[in-house]
Amino acid sequence: MTHLAVFASGTGSNARCIVDFLAQSPCARVRLVVSNKPQAPVLAMARERDIPTLVVDRAYFYESERLLDVLAEYDIGFIALAGFLWLVPPYLVRAYWRRMVNLHPALLPAYGGKGMYGMRVHEAVKAAGEPETGITIHYVNERYDEGDIIFQARCPVAPDDTPADIARKVQALEHEHFPRLLERLICPTPEDTAA
Numbered sequence: 001m002t003h004l005a006v007f008a009s010g011t012g013s014n015a016r017c018i019v020d021f022l023a024q025s026p027c028a029r030v031r032l033v034v035s036n037k038p039q040a041p042v043l044a045m046a047r048e049r050d051i052p053t054l055v056v057d058r059a060y061f062y063e064s065e066r067l068l069d070v071l072a073e074y075d076i077g078f079i080a081l082a083g084f085l086w087l088v089p090p091y092l093v094r095a096y097w098r099r100m101v102n103l104h105p106a107l108l109p110a111y112g113g114k115g116m117y118g119m120r121v122h123e124a125v126k127a128a129g130e131p132e133t134g135i136t137i138h139y140v141n142e143r144y145d146e147g148d149i150i151f152q153a154r155c156p157v158a159p160d161d162t163p164a165d166i167a168r169k170v171q172a173l174e175h176e177h178f179p180r181l182l183e184r185l186i187c188p189t190p191e192d193t194a195a
């Protein structure tokens with residue numbers, strides 16, 4: 001069984017989908033939820049499900065490597081960033097190279113980078129009059145949203161869609177694909193390995 005840590009700062013709807021989907025998985029479980037916001041609803045979601053939580057502040061995350069000890073303590077083999085907005089420091093990128101992925105609510109490389117998160121992304125997509133948007137799941141490197149892309153899924157943007165409408169469509173894609181893709185990355189089938 002591979003243990004997954006989910007890092008999240010927001011409502012945690014994706015974290016919840018991942019936790020619940022992997023609860024049935026033969027090979028992966030969410031073992032830890034990490035947040036930089038003590039009041040983040042994602043922490044309550046985790047506690048309700050008896051999943052350990054860790055709140056980090058900037059000094060802990062950037063000026064020490066103590067997080068690695070906690071990840072080792074929980075035997076974390078893979079990390080999913082699901083609405084975690086801090087840049088990941090080099091020590092953590094190195095320790096989880098190709099074992100840490102991020103979910104982004106647009107079709108990277110468009111609409112990515114520092115400051116591009118949540119509704120800001122959907123507002124920019126709307127302002128540009130894009131006919132479609134979607135989600136990107138990519139490996140994490142030391143720069144915002146620039147790691148190698150693993151998966152994208154698309155949805156149309158109608159001319160009268162508001163940013164909130166776009167957000168709903170994108171969130172539906174996230175909930176559908178992210179938990180399943182994580183399971184495939186963590187426990188590849190023989191077909192995945194051959195591909």
Ligand code: GAR
Binds near residue numbers: 009011012013015083
């Ligand atoms: C998700 O839409 C995710 O793609 C986005 O934050 C949201 C978290 O939602 N991430 C970024 O924008 C990263 N740049 P949730 O808290 O409901 O899971």
